[in-house]
Amino acid sequence: MIEARDISVALGGKRIVSHVDFAARPGEVSAIVGPNGSGKTTLLKALTGELSYTGTVTLNGRDLSAMKPVEAATLRAVLPQSTILSFPFTVREIVRLGLIGGRAGVLPGEDQRLPERALARVDLDGFAGRFYQELSGGEQQRVQLARVLCQVWAPVLEGRPRYLFLDEPVSSLDVKHQLIIMNIARDFARRGGGVVAILHDLNLTAMYADRIFVLRNGELAADGSPADVLNDELIEKVFDCRLKVGALPSGNVPFVLPQSAA
Amino acid sequence: MAEQSVVGAAGRVMAADGDRSTRARFVILLLCLALALSVLLSLTSGASDASAVRVIRDWFTGAMPADAALAARDRLIVYDIRMPRVLLGVLIGAALAVCGAVMQGLFRNPLADPGLIGVSAGSSLGAVAIIVLGTTWLAPVTLVLGTLALPLAAFIGGLAVTFLLYAIATRQGQTSVATMLLAGIAISALAMALTGVLIFMADDRQLRDLTFWQLGSLAGATWPKIATVGPVIVLALSAMPFLSRGLNALALGEATAAHLGIPVQRLKYTAIVGVSAAVGASVAVSGGIGFIGIVVPHVLRLAIGPDNRYLLPASALLGASMLLLADAVARTIVAPAELPIGIVTAVAGAPFFLWILLRKRGVVDL
Numbered sequence: 229m230i231e232a233r234d235i236s237v238a239l240g241g242k243r244i245v246s247h248v249d250f251a252a253r254p255g256e257v258s259a260i261v262g263p264n265g266s267g268k269t270t271l272l273k274a275l276t277g278e279l280s281y282t283g284t285v286t287l288n289g290r291d292l293s294a295m296k297p298v299e300a301a302t303l304r305a306v307l308p309q310s311t312i313l314s315f316p317f318t319v320r321e322i323v324r325l326g327l328i329g330g331r332a333g334v335l336p337g338e339d340q341r342l343p344e345r346a347l348a349r350v351d352l353d354g355f356a357g358r359f360y361q362e363l364s365g366g367e368q369q370r371v372q373l374a375r376v377l378c379q380v381w382a383p384v385l386e387g388r389p390r391y392l393f394l395d396e397p398v399s400s401l402d403v404k405h406q407l408i409i410m411n412i413a414r415d416f417a418r419r420g421g422g423v424v425a426i427l428h429d430l431n432l433t434a435m436y437a438d439r440i441f442v443l444r445n446g447e448l449a450a451d452g453s454p455a456d457v458l459n460d461e462l463i464e465k466v467f468d469c470r471l472k473v474g475a476l477p478s479g480n481v482p483f484v485l486p487q488s489a490a
Numbered sequence: 491m492a493e494q495s496v497v498g499a500a501g502r503v504m505a506a507d508g509d510r511s512t513r514a515r516f517v518i519l520l521l522c523l524a525l526a527l528s529v530l531l532s533l534t535s536g537a538s539d540a541s542a543v544r545v546i547r548d549w550f551t552g553a554m555p556a557d558a559a560l561a562a563r564d565r566l567i568v569y570d571i572r573m574p575r576v577l578l579g580v581l582i583g584a585a586l587a588v589c590g591a592v593m594q595g596l597f598r599n600p601l602a603d604p605g606l607i608g609v610s611a612g613s614s615l616g617a618v619a620i621i622v623l624g625t626t627w628l629a630p631v632t633l634v635l636g637t638l639a640l641p642l643a644a645f646i647g648g649l650a651v652t653f654l655l656y657a658i659a660t661r662q663g664q665t666s667v668a669t670m671l672l673a674g675i676a677i678s679a680l681a682m683a684l685t686g687v688l689i690f691m692a693d694d695r696q697l698r699d700l701t702f703w704q705l706g707s708l709a710g711a712t713w714p715k716i717a718t719v720g721p722v723i724v725l726a727l728s729a730m731p732f733l734s735r736g737l738n739a740l741a742l743g744e745a746t747a748a749h750l751g752i753p754v755q756r757l758k759y760t761a762i763v764g765v766s767a768a769v770g771a772s773v774a775v776s777g778g779i780g781f782i783g784i785v786v787p788h789v790l791r792l793a794i795g796p797d798n799r800y801l802l803p804a805s806a807l808l809g810a811s812m813l814l815l816a817d818a819v820a821r822t823i824v825a826p827a828e829l830p831i832g833i834v835t836a837v838a839g840a841p842f843f844l845w846i847l848l849r850k851r852g853v854v855d856l
Binding site: 273276277278294296297298299300301302304306310311313314315316317318319320321322324325326329340343354356357358360379444464 | 506507508509510533598599733735739741742743746748749750751752753754791792795796797813
């Protein structure tokens, strides 16, 4: 379990995140949503230890700030929004970097083929020999996801759940790959790991998230299941846009159509 | 697309698609041979007609040569002039190339180089300060440290510039490459200005020492010099392989490297201290020798990729070979006089580097 209490982050004297409580359970996909500039990425960077924060963050009950980088790396992997390289790495070389510090959690010898397996999962079969810099933005993002998957290939290692932090994992992807990536996240959670993802697409959020944290101006505006959180009132308040939340007759999955804007 | 055809051609030796480690090992093996040949060439060529082969053969067989005086002269030339020079060339060539590769990895920029961003200028300042002020203001230092004073001063000068540069270019854990390059130019200019002041203060004898040293040359190679700077360079270079995995992760950015479990801060400090030590020691004995640090890693990245586990040892081997060849040219092209080696590496390196840039333009973003 990832638990964060009373998290505040200030950047350059300006408070970006204030007093946010957060919890991500293993077995669940936890989504962080909110308008641009609401502090989503900053909160994620605090939760991964990338930015200094006040408050406490614990990973499986252990204080994050007391962990060595290599200890944290065996418990969670982080996908940044985008990664630009200055050197001509091949796709396989990038994916293999996921095996540097963490422990994939596969049998010895199996990790040799892990980059290929991870690439196949993100629908990049046959891309191993390509140069990363020659790929499109969406393809690069999926290469990075494959690298992140290598780092925590087994969602549970030695009885302890592990976590994926994904910062806008589907923002530059076409709809087919959005679904593929979200299914990977859900599958990771189903097999006992935890997923924390920043998402912009409220419909994908409603479909895949077990729990939603809504940020507004750096504060937690609401949290709960999609059915609890996604309602007309909250959407209007947080996103400053009058939208109607709909629900399919059968699936009971809420959806928000831009066409409903009034 | 040169890159793709290179990959395609090497596909035969690849273990898996996109895995260039087999090819890298093969290239490293070839580079070992190239270095051995370069060493042999350097030992056997020079202004004198002394035969290194004969000297070595005599040494092995214990044979007494017919002309004892000539043999003694040859032995002197080979043992006391060429051998230390070759060894120094190997050490410095390896140091410059590896430090270039490490700096490029650290700054995530293929143009970073101890020479370009001012580390060499800082080392020069330290060294010149000892040469000029060693008998006056800094007399206690030279008295206590003896022959160590010069390399140590060069080391401290390089270290100071590197730390300053890093502090200026880094904000909230992010190192700005543009700031780093610009700050490097400014700090270089400042260090060179201070060096200029010292040169202005120097007397005639010191000026001769300085000019000789500043142009960059392996000519001053002696066994005592190697005993002084050799351990520093060897120690610094032997720490570098331990950084290679961390530098690979750093290619993804500092935050991502940390997420991968790399102790980024320790990595940065180790790299900075190691580079300053090796470059400082190199500059102290051979002056400024440019372009090895940029051209060697760049060429190798095209051949074996940017994986530092292979790039660093390959850079050491190719850097050493290239410096030996440059030195062989410097020694023979205007024999019996000698061209400063810095001129040779710049004349050969600069156009070559431009050619690479033009060929690669548009394919790989610098």
